[in-house]
Amino acid sequence: MRLWPALAVLLTISYGMALGEEEYSFDLSEIEKKPLHIGGYVEFRPALFGLDTNSSLYKLNSYDRDKENIREEYNFSALLDGSYKKGTTEFRAIVNTDLRKSYLGWSEETTLYEGYMSTRPSSMFNFNIGKKTLKWGTGYAWNPVAFLDRPKDPYDPELAREGFVVASADYIKSFDGPLKTFSFTPVLMPVYDHINDDFGKINRLNFAAKTYFLLYDTDIDLLFLTGGSKTNRYGMDFSRNITSNFEIHGEFAFINDFKKRYINSDGTVFNNEYDATSYLLGLRYLTKSDTTYIFEFFHDATGFTESEMTDYFSFIDQGYDTYLASGDDSLLTRASNLAEGSYNRRNPMRDYLYLRASQKEPFNILYFTPSVTGIFNTNDKSFSVGPELLYNGVKNLELRLRTNFLIGDSYTGYGEKQNDFWIGFRVRYYF
Amino acid sequence: MKETLFSTLIVLSLVPAMAYAAQKDEAKIAVASNSKNAASSISNKAGKCPYYLIFNSTGELIEVISNPYKDAQSGAGQQTANFLAKKGVTLIVAETFGDKMIEAMRSNSTDYLKLQGIVHDAIKTVLSPGDQILIKLDRNLNPESYESYRKLINIEPNGKKKEYVLFTVKKGADKVAALFISPASEKGRSTLRLDENMWLYIPNVGKPIRITSLQSVVGGVFNNSDILRLDYATEYFVEQMEELKDKYVLHLKAKTKTVAYDKLKMWVDKDKVLPTKIECLTEASMLIKTIYFKETKDFGDKIVRPSVIETDSPLYKGYKSVMIFANMKKRAFEDEVFTLTFMPDLETLRQ
Numbered sequence: 001m002r003l004w005p006a007l008a009v010l011l012t013i014s015y016g017m018a019l020g021e022e023e024y025s026f027d028l029s030e031i032e033k034k035p036l037h038i039g040g041y042v043e044f045r046p047a048l049f050g051l052d053t054n055s056s057l058y059k060l061n062s063y064d065r066d067k068e069n070i071r072e073e074y075n076f077s078a079l080l081d082g083s084y085k086k087g088t089t090e091f092r093a094i095v096n097t098d099l100r101k102s103y104l105g106w107s108e109e110t111t112l113y114e115g116y117m118s119t120r121p122s123s124m125f126n127f128n129i130g131k132k133t134l135k136w137g138t139g140y141a142w143n144p145v146a147f148l149d150r151p152k153d154p155y156d157p158e159l160a161r162e163g164f165v166v167a168s169a170d171y172i173k174s175f176d177g178p179l180k181t182f183s184f185t186p187v188l189m190p191v192y193d194h195i196n197d198d199f200g201k202i203n204r205l206n207f208a209a210k211t212y213f214l215l216y217d218t219d220i221d222l223l224f225l226t227g228g229s230k231t232n233r234y235g236m237d238f239s240r241n242i243t244s245n246f247e248i249h250g251e252f253a254f255i256n257d258f259k260k261r262y263i264n265s266d267g268t269v270f271n272n273e274y275d276a277t278s279y280l281l282g283l284r285y286l287t288k289s290d291t292t293y294i295f296e297f298f299h300d301a302t303g304f305t306e307s308e309m310t311d312y313f314s315f316i317d318q319g320y321d322t323y324l325a326s327g328d329d330s331l332l333t334r335a336s337n338l339a340e341g342s343y344n345r346r347n348p349m350r351d352y353l354y355l356r357a358s359q360k361e362p363f364n365i366l367y368f369t370p371s372v373t374g375i376f377n378t379n380d381k382s383f384s385v386g387p388e389l390l391y392n393g394v395k396n397l398e399l400r401l402r403t404n405f406l407i408g409d410s411y412t413g414y415g416e417k418q419n420d421f422w423i424g425f426r427v428r429y430y431f
Numbered sequence: 432m433k434e435t436l437f438s439t440l441i442v443l444s445l446v447p448a449m450a451y452a453a454q455k456d457e458a459k460i461a462v463a464s465n466s467k468n469a470a471s472s473i474s475n476k477a478g479k480c481p482y483y484l485i486f487n488s489t490g491e492l493i494e495v496i497s498n499p500y501k502d503a504q505s506g507a508g509q510q511t512a513n514f515l516a517k518k519g520v521t522l523i524v525a526e527t528f529g530d531k532m533i534e535a536m537r538s539n540s541t542d543y544l545k546l547q548g549i550v551h552d553a554i555k556t557v558l559s560p561g562d563q564i565l566i567k568l569d570r571n572l573n574p575e576s577y578e579s580y581r582k583l584i585n586i587e588p589n590g591k592k593k594e595y596v597l598f599t600v601k602k603g604a605d606k607v608a609a610l611f612i613s614p615a616s617e618k619g620r621s622t623l624r625l626d627e628n629m630w631l632y633i634p635n636v637g638k639p640i641r642i643t644s645l646q647s648v649v650g651g652v653f654n655n656s657d658i659l660r661l662d663y664a665t666e667y668f669v670e671q672m673e674e675l676k677d678k679y680v681l682h683l684k685a686k687t688k689t690v691a692y693d694k695l696k697m698w699v700d701k702d703k704v705l706p707t708k709i710e711c712l713t714e715a716s717m718l719i720k721t722i723y724f725k726e727t728k729d730f731g732d733k734i735v736r737p738s739v740i741e742t743d744s745p746l747y748k749g750y751k752s753v754m755i756f757a758n759m760k761k762r763a764f765e766d767e768v769f770t771l772t773f774m775p776d777l778e779t780l781r782q
Binding site for chain 1: 594
């Protein structure tokens with residue numbers, strides 16, 4: 001067993017000699033494969049929020065607190081990613097701990113993002129069981145076909161890392177000709193007490209599948225979910241490179257019997273059931289000066305119309321006025337209960353435009369990427385815009401400064417968010 | 432005008448049979464065709480194509496064969512390869528080949544080449560000395576299927592370095608994948624290229640996303656197509672060739688618009704048939720970057736090639752990127768390894 005380090009040293013020396021004059025070295029111990037791997041990162045994220053005390057969502061969330069114009073928040077996170085491989089089987093766990101100091105005081109939360117066993121008897125088959133993310137869809141900011149994933153933040157798509165407990169498999173087959181790849185991914189997802197119980201109706205065993213084709217140089221997925229925890233849904237997505245600097249993608253999702261609960265301005269709750277068809281169309285374009293543009297249009301048929309959102313905001317205002325007059329917060333509590341999973345989504349309305357422009361290494365500053373992200377709500381003309389600076393020039397260290405301004409009239413999606421702006425810094429160290 | 436003393440030959444104007452015939456006096460080239468004449472398109476089914484057009488080493492059409500195995504229920508590729516070998520065919524050209532046909536051609540010592548387009552143009556390409564050199568150079572640079580490790584070093588003008596280590600696997604003319612081993616911030620990230628399709632898998636994102644070949648996954652002077660390079664002959668044809676005292680200079684033009692660089696100017700060592708320098712150019716001949724091949728090394732198993740590649744670019748003045756190769760060895764892979772679905776599992780290939 002001691003042969004390998006000795007060999008690595010010997011090879012390193014010989015490489016050093018061969019490459020001596022250029023002073024390059026390649027220590028072959030760097031490529032040694034180890035069965036146990038532990039990595040991850042630690043990060044610190046201070047943030048400052050500029051509050052809009054007249055907004056409906058500020059009133060809803062903070063009606064019982066003294067008015068504040070600015071809030072600070074300090075987040076410390078540690079993510080541990082460990083894996084152990086034996087033969088064709090791998091055990092993997094990703095655990096995240098967040099420690100937060102906010103206006104509510106200190107809080108701590110530890111979450112198992114993923115924890116599964118995976119076995120690959122051949123390059124054509126793969127089986128997984130445990131908590132895992134599936135990440136379906138080709139969209140960057142939104143994924144209407146991600147039937148088994150948690151919703152993601154369009155400003156930080158990497159954040160949605162927590163999976164569900166599933167049993168899944170992959171079958172892959174390659175071909176010559178126009179159809180180059182076919183793969184089939186069936187998924188079983190139990191939803192019972194304490195297992196995926198935040199996904200939908202409990203005591204159901206759900207079945208979903210994704211069929212992937214690389215056909216005429218186009219990625220195509222056909223997807224479905226059935227089983228009863230959510231109503232049946234079907235989807236299709238695609239992605240294709242048009243030229244060496246231009247890519248297009250899209251997603252279509254059809255949801256059977258979608259049930260929407262909404263409230264009018266006097267507090268009457270309505271239930272509406274309909275078939276919803278959502279879609280996303282997008283492109284990625286790289287200019288000669290290394291600017292990457294990502295543009296997407298998202299129509300979410302499960303979202304609220306402009307008048308439904310206006311009714312909701314005016315109901316909150318009414319509840320707030322009642323609270324100020326009598327101390328009775330029952331209307332606000334009702335509004336808050338209704339918000340869960342619907343009105344409080346990051347993008348609760350129907351039509352959004354997303355544009356992200358990022359410039360690779362401007363002014364010859366290596367590893368520096370400034371960018372700006374804008375999301376425009378085409379229903380009520382409100383929008384958010386956020387510049388960002390990212391630098392990862394120091395080994396394993398990533399620095400990110402990001403701001404976001406939310407702009408809109410009264411009773412618009414972004415106009416009634418509780419923040420006018422926020423600014424956040426993130427320093428992350430990988431190990 | 433001194434240059435003309437050295438760059439004496441524009442080989443396209445030479446007798447086209449020279450190169451292939453020089454290698455194989457009795458060269459017989461079979462091109463899979465969709466009809467009986469040379470103006471037809473090349474068939475995309477080598478085993479089951481309707482016709483094979485047979486050319487001699489001067490480019491003359493000598494025989495039209497109706498493929499006896501075009502309707503075979505199974506084993507068409509293998510039987511077609513054996514049939515053509517018996518007829519003395521030394522090189523088979525088609526748009527695609529099945530694995531079993533490739534296996535049969537190898538055991539028959541028949542060469543093969545994947546080409547798209549018109550049969551007549553394919554013959555021109557096959558018989559062009561420049562393209563022959565390019566095909567040989569590709570095989571000298573790496574076996575058709577192999578694995579290797581690479582270290583990428585980006586060097587800034589102040590001497591500051593950032594290093595990445597990648598595990599790379601390649602199969603055939605159009606399949607290549609790379610997995611980042613270090614640093615920790617990049618570990619598990621992988622990139623896949625299947626012909627002109629490219630994807631990037633980032634563990635934090637959790638799914639492969641389609642990317643374009645001109646983007647850079649590591650920053651610095653190398654871009655995706657440098658890191659996931661296919662054989663030069665797959666992406667370029669030789670537009671012009673100059674012959675110097677100890678070098679060839681090949682002027683390459685991209686076969687399609689989706690290739691990262693429109694043109695390459697490649698200096699090739701005559702004896703070793705290995706590149707020494709490549710200039711990557713835009714369509715208007717503007718220099719994008721220069722690649723220098725250094726430190727030729729014996730990797731074993733008859734693989735003798737440059738182990739260090741340096742790159743600089745007028746677009747990044749003072750910056751340099753270096754690629755060091757190690758542990759390159761022949762290895763066979765299943766096609767399924769080079770699929771988007773397999774990307775998160777590339778680590779399982781490391782031995």
